[in-house]
Amino acid sequence: MPVFPPQALLAACRLQVFDALLGGPLPAPALAARLGVPEAGARRLLDACEALGLLRRSPAGYENSALAAAYLAGADSLRPLVLQLDAPRPDAALTGAAARTQAPSGPAPLLVAPEPPSPSAHAHALAGLWARSITVTFDLSRFRTACHVGGGAGGLARALARLLPGLRLRVFDAPAAMAGVEAEEAEEAGGGAVAFEAGDVFADSLPEADLYVLSGLPHRWPARRVRRLLRRVAAASSPGCGLLLVDALGARSGRRRALERLLQVEEAAEVEAEDEEAAEAEVEDEEAAEAEAEDEEAAEAGVRRLLARLGFGQVQAAPGLELLLAARAAS
Template identity: 40%
Template sequence: RMMYPVIRKLQHKRVVLASASPRRQEILSQAGLRFEVVPSRFKEKLNKSSFPTPHAYAIETAKQKALDVARRMHQKDLRTPDIIIGADTIVTIEGLILEKPVDKQDAYWMLSRLNGKEHSVFTGVAIIHCFSQDGQLDVEISQFYEETVVMFSQLSEELLWEYIHSGEPMDKAGGYGIQALGGMLVESIHGDFLNVVGFPLNHFCKKLAELYFPPGAVGLQRVKHDSIPAVDTFENLSEEEGAGLDRGGAQARGTQDAGHDRTAESLPPFPTGLLELIAGFQASKALFTACKLKVFDLLQHEAPLQAVDIASKIDTSEHGTGRLLDVCVALGLLEKTERGYSNSDLAALYLLSDGEFSLHGFIELNDEHTWAAFTHLESDVREGSSRGHRAVGDEAEGLLQDSCPGRDARLCFMRAKHGLAKLTAHQVATALDLSRFTSACHLGGCTGALAHKLAREYPRLTVTVFDLPEVIEHVTCFQPSGPQTEQVSFVPGDFFKDSLPEADLYVLSGILHDWPDEKVHRLLSRISGSCKPGGGLLVAEVALDEDPRAARPGLLRSLSRLLQTQGGERSLTKSRQLLQLHGFTDVQVARTGDVLHVVLATRPAT
């Protein structure tokens, strides 16, 4: 029986579907997946308004559903499953998120909102890989979402009520089931049908392929899909763990055969992924340049605009601007119609200089500093460090201290940190339960983005942000307004020299990787000395996976650390050892999103 190669990969793993939805069970078993069903007890109760987008809400709910099952199964029997799948389907219309109706009246209210209009259905999916070691549960979470746009016909009130009385709406998001009677309400859809039914199977398979087949193989998989004779080779390769490099086999054979006449089937796979990699720096630089020229800011105020108008407003050449804008369209940053260019959703969300989740600062840092540092990669690799040209690096110490680069560079660094911290703060603050603490001190807390999130999540908690005086001096312009702001205060100081503010929870987020082992030891022993018995230390770092295939973001950062500082990302095992060495025990670990791991350790009461 035909089976998608990644589904076959899961055949010998213990897979659990954390969902009671009969539709999800059916879709996945039709796809040939073998799994157990353990419905989640997580109630859909997250605060919708705290998410920047509806899909962020659906993804988080999916993740919490799966984590609930992971925790319960781990506690109950120690044979923790290998993989847990959670999903959440929501319907969104006019800024509202609709879930399952609570009663018939609610169903009527939902259906009359959808009547005659277009809405979106989002399914968020979390795939959790579980690892249990010494009775401890570690998880790695991958997540994604899919959107399908659905158009409803204009229906009479009688018909809606008749549909409601059929009973079908009650266990379905938005109050309808497209796969059954509800199909009669739907005029058209744009996107994946199964996504509306409750599970985006196609995207799920792609995500698994991304996880199970190493990045370099992307081009190969694509070719195989539309070339039947090649499937054979693919199947063979897919049986091998870590087949990434083995795939080179096809290419090696290709080299030997070069010059002979080839049939289409015997051509080596088209290296799409590799070509994208080769051109990657051009794409980055195009993005950086458009940001620097404030193209996205302009288009947020006035759009659509033609290239000539954009050029005159940002004072650039018409020809060059047109080229740059088209590249941005190809990269998904802009949209283009006959009336001109406008921002894509991605740009509107992340690329405006004053957006809530702006990555402008981080882009600026990469453009101004990291870019220059990477031009010396070859000599740095030869020498093993960047001693020769330190001035260019965005070395944390250098950028933050007064003697080194000026105020602008420091602010640039702070903006970058602020943008990244805002993106991850929710995950870091909620990855583990911190409700037993009443005072926290965020060491190197910079603009206070995480501190404010902690204050919001834990209303009993007061948070002190401790950072260098040169940093604290500039924090004012980053402060939010709102009721929780009183919980957060700022104290200037150097965590290597000055005494640390008292707190029962110390927090280090993205700090340890800046420093070499010797300094990390010094810092941890100072924290351990200030930490009261029963107190805790929360560490969030970019996860450097033990499995090199899953570790791409961490490894890349590690390389840029080599260039820019003497630190480097540490693996989870290493972080855990470090904490234990400094007298912290009861180490709990959570992997959040795709990039961070969060570790909470306790100083035992003696």
């Protein structure tokens, strides 16, 4: 029975093939025994993964490719996201003779039990993906301390701590947003150390840091509140301080709209708090923005102007404006 690409990837993730190979290459019989599946079915699956570029075969056996090692194995892998793929019967390739010997009246045997990922596992995988993207896009070695403002339960901060052991991270958010942090920390065996501090990101003093991290701003607050938060971060930033924006403008189809919202009220946003609070109560426009071709250069120029007004003159932007790193000039 052939193994199709979506089935092979999903079956390998459910069996945790890539995690089983973290310690090094294994021959097919040993790997099948470790996974608890028939050797013939395991070989078909392993060969399919090799053809997809997820595994390599050497005299010592099968081993993870660089792609699989980076994204499909370990604590911050994308395995929970892959498991959400709607692929038909990924375990079919592994049933082999067992399926043919099953009594006709009974269900076909499943060698891979269904394992729907929890919402926290989904968020954990996304955080790991963002953290990898950040570390391969920007050099953060000059920063010693970082504060994720509005970082919730600390998924992104933990993922960054594992990848950047020299960076001391702190999460600053409302107590309700950090609910369950102790339980998650208990599950984090060997994870990077992250400090948590409760407070109102719009009212309380922000913790001191060399680098401030803000993520998913368009998804969480109206544009007027986003601008207010950016001004608060700018006020707390010292010369040489950095500002990292993650998922800066939201989904691609809505980036132009998000950018326009951020830029449309510039210096007028300096009205006093009571005016600001009244504006925050306004209901956001519910009309969905039409997907349109974007002028990335114009969008990046607009973001640079916005950050320059806040004192962040040095801006690096990843393609698509998903990640931006800005810095204040050192005195």
